[in-house]
Amino acid sequence: MLSIGIDFGTSNSSVAVYDPAAGGSVRLLPLDPHAADARVMRSLLYISRDGEIVAGQRALDLYTEQNTGREVIMERRYIAELKMVFSDMTVVKDAYAMIDVNEPGRLFQSLKRFLAVTSFEKTTVFGTEYRLEELVATLARHMVRAAENALGQKVTTLVVGRPVSFSEEPDKDEVARTRLSEAWRLTGVEHVTFMEEPVAAAHHYAAEAGLAEDTRFLVFDFGGGTLDITVARADAAGIAVLATGGVPIGGDLLDSRIMESRIAPLFGRGARYLAQDLPVPAHIFARLRSWQTIVELNRPDRLEIIRDAVRLTDSPRQLAALESLVTRNRGLELFRAIERAKIALSTDEAAEVRLRADAIDIAEQLTRAEFEAAISVQVNEARQCVLDTVARAGCAASDIGLVITTGGSSLIPAFRQALRDALPRAELTAAGTFTSVAAGLALAGAGEG
Ligand SMILES: Nc1ncnc2c1ncn2[C@@H]1O[C@H](COP(=O)(O)OP(=O)(O)OP(=O)(O)O)[C@@H](O)[C@H]1O
Ligand SMILES: [Mg+2]
Numbered sequence: 001m002l003s004i005g006i007d008f009g010t011s012n013s014s015v016a017v018y019d020p021a022a023g024g025s026v027r028l029l030p031l032d033p034h035a036a037d038a039r040v041m042r043s044l045l046y047i048s049r050d051g052e053i054v055a056g057q058r059a060l061d062l063y064t065e066q067n068t069g070r071e072v073i074m075e076r077r078y079i080a081e082l083k084m085v086f087s088d089m090t091v092v093k094d095a096y097a098m099i100d101v102n103e104p105g106r107l108f109q110s111l112k113r114f115l116a117v118t119s120f121e122k123t124t125v126f127g128t129e130y131r132l133e134e135l136v137a138t139l140a141r142h143m144v145r146a147a148e149n150a151l152g153q154k155v156t157t158l159v160v161g162r163p164v165s166f167s168e169e170p171d172k173d174e175v176a177r178t179r180l181s182e183a184w185r186l187t188g189v190e191h192v193t194f195m196e197e198p199v200a201a202a203h204h205y206a207a208e209a210g211l212a213e214d215t216r217f218l219v220f221d222f223g224g225g226t227l228d229i230t231v232a233r234a235d236a237a238g239i240a241v242l243a244t245g246g247v248p249i250g251g252d253l254l255d256s257r258i259m260e261s262r263i264a265p266l267f268g269r270g271a272r273y274l275a276q277d278l279p280v281p282a283h284i285f286a287r288l289r290s291w292q293t294i295v296e297l298n299r300p301d302r303l304e305i306i307r308d309a310v311r312l313t314d315s316p317r318q319l320a321a322l323e324s325l326v327t328r329n330r331g332l333e334l335f336r337a338i339e340r341a342k343i344a345l346s347t348d349e350a351a352e353v354r355l356r357a358d359a360i361d362i363a364e365q366l367t368r369a370e371f372e373a374a375i376s377v378q379v380n381e382a383r384q385c386v387l388d389t390v391a392r393a394g395c396a397a398s399d400i401g402l403v404i405t406t407g408g409s410s411l412i413p414a415f416r417q418a419l420r421d422a423l424p425r426a427e428l429t430a431a432g433t434f435t436s437v438a439a440g441l442a443l444a445g446a447g448e449g
Helices: 057-067 132-151 170-186 197-209 251-267 282-289 291-298 300-312 316-327 331-344 368-374 376-392 413-422 436-445
Strands: 003-008 012-019 025-028 045-048 053-055 074-085 090-100 105-108 122-125 128-131 157-162 191-196 216-222 227-235 238-247 350-357 360-367 402-406 427-430
Touching: 003 132, 003 197, 003 436, 012 132, 012 436, 025 436, 045 057, 045 132, 053 057, 053 132, 057 105, 057 331, 122 132, 128 132, 132 170, 157 170, 157 197, 157 436, 170 191, 191 197, 191 436, 197 216, 197 227, 197 238, 197 402, 197 436, 216 376, 216 413, 227 376, 238 376, 251 282, 251 316, 251 331, 251 350, 251 360, 251 368, 251 376, 282 291, 282 300, 291 300, 291 316, 291 331, 300 316, 316 331, 316 360, 331 350, 331 360, 360 368, 368 376, 368 413, 376 413, 402 413, 402 436, 413 427
Parallel strands: 003 157, 157 191, 216 402, 402 427
Antiparallel strands: 003 012, 012 025, 045 053, 045 105, 074 090, 122 128, 216 227, 227 238, 350 360
């Protein structure tokens, strides 16, 4: 029987199939015909005003085409009648909300990361309410359908990856796990089992490389949302997992760090009102940390603060750039420019964050050393997580002879150096950066690896 593994990632997703009959090979299935590599689909969902739902690269293209540069028009609209029942009376109130009436469609990115955000339960998209689990299930169903099309048969059994830890707070971690299971239950696939992502990558590597028995190795899987680690030992049957560990830091957070350390001042952080010598309220700039929170600045009260600050502070040019960023919906474009610079810094010593549009004129040079200074806390956390996991595995740092790195963020030199520092005897090998987890899940589902 075919064994199918799905890696639903914060940034990217992939599906692999292992066919014991076809010479015991594992292969990645085409998921997204619009992607540069059809086997790696961006974990994106776009819901347009007319109800069309698209996933992957096309979701990004449609969002960009329809939303970037458009004017955001917020209006107060009637949403529903709210009934509040108190002990001695019932109050009926009309509920209103600020709605972007010019919005052609809504983009959802990093949905997996929101599984641990307990305050995000549901969202209303053009009048239809979606629970977070339903949004994740929509993306999951898309992957299942793509797999069924590629295989020409129905998928009834799946192994799906999950991070070692969604959150450092146990109750949030529990909520995220329950929501992930519920999302997959909603897909209707009969048998779904979950496996920790780095354990899957360990299975894949062991099966491919044929490790000598008793080799102790560590998998460092660093993606868009989480860092996941396992320490394992190769044995006659495949691998024995000695420990797993993880922290909710990932590429999204590193992008935020670039924003906070270098880009936010270009949008007016630090500006002061001329008359009173007071700063512009910090809550405005706190929302620059992601493009999703930049969208929240489009409320009249917050826009008023920004527009006043254009007139009344010592940084009118920067605040005008912020007004454009917010009202012209260029947050995602800016974060894509930041991410591009971050990726370039994995191979180059310097890169530029560049965005020129409307009142925005940014060409900010960023060196690798500056990037490393901005993410030093995260690098230390990663190093500590490696050491803790090795200790919990009952190993000394010197017992680890091999580190397998996977996930896009594992290509960042500062984290590779931290691994070398923490595990001085280990050889570092990058394996299947965007595909090893899915491949390992498929192998594990067949009892191989
Ligand atoms: N060459 C590179 N250098 C640095 N970062 C990179 C590079 N390539 C990709 N990234 C980053 O890697 C992340 C995506 O990696 P990946 O696809 O492994 O994550 P994921 O599996 O979707 O996330 P997770 O496993 O955390 O849920 C993004 O944050 C992206 O910016
Ligand atoms: Mg991943």
